[in-house]
Amino acid sequence: MTEQQNFDELHGLPPNPYNRHSWITGDPEIGPGTWIGAFTVLDGSGGLKIGAGCDISSGVQIYTHSSMKRCVSGREYPVVDRAPVTIGDRVFLGANAVVNMGVTIGDEAVVGAGAVVTKDVPARTVVGGVPARPIGTVELSGSEVKIGPVSG
Template sequence: MRLLSRIGGRLDKWRQGVRSKSVARFLRRQGVVAEGEVFASGVLPRIVNHGRLQLSHGVDFYSPVHPVEVFVGDGAGMAIGAGTFINQGTTMAAACSVEIGEHCHIGEFVAIHDTHFHCVSPDQPVKTAPVRIGRNVWIGHRAIVLAGVSVGDHAVIGAGAVVTKDVPARTMVGGNPARPLGTFECPDDWRRT
């Protein structure tokens, strides 16, 4: 029984190593700059990269059924910090700049866009403005972060929230449009698990 357990453990490590190498090859083909190991469970992310997409060590795309979709336009940039977890169905689009800090938790079907893509009316041009998400931010299921928003470190964005304005550090927001629900204290080096 121990022998079978050891063989099974070695097979699992071998499979993870093969999977890790295939993810790295896939990212290189998409022109992604990966600084360290990037993980993809289930379906590989859909990536359209015409600019600069940079992933730090430990970024984890979790897509058991629905792929994560990433679009980086001409001359645009997107950077995702170390240890950030991105759940299935999430869409992220950069027409100018999207920055996501280290150790963030991004829930299922979240949308993060730095552009509105289309004009609302003839006298209102397409809005495009950088999005910056700090460290250790938790973004809940189906939340939307729109162009020009900055989210402070350790903030929490509730499920279904539509974030149209900046969110201060250590603040919880929710609703449509998102409004502050409260604040909390935590050490600067604290990380969610």
């Protein structure tokens, strides 16, 4: 048994090609050049697509399911709800951010550390807080990147 197999068996983590300290379930689509940090939870059980060139920081949790209704109904509500999550290209998810089921995050968006994303995030938008709200915009000019004020 290899060291990796021994670690996985000891800790109950399913093997994945990204980070041995990440929990990746289902069959998510993950684009080339995407980096996934340690201690992340990527739930692909309801459909998960992560674009190319993303950074998924340590502690991020992305959920495509919710058992809340089933739980609070004492199992009278018999199903686990599922809805896909789509994350565009070159998206940055800060440490310990949470993305809830059914959310789409547009290309080149930034999700601040600790944010809880409950609604769609437009492309090149910076969100932060609980629940996440727009706090800035991403402005790109060649290799120059600026975070600007919220437009509108």
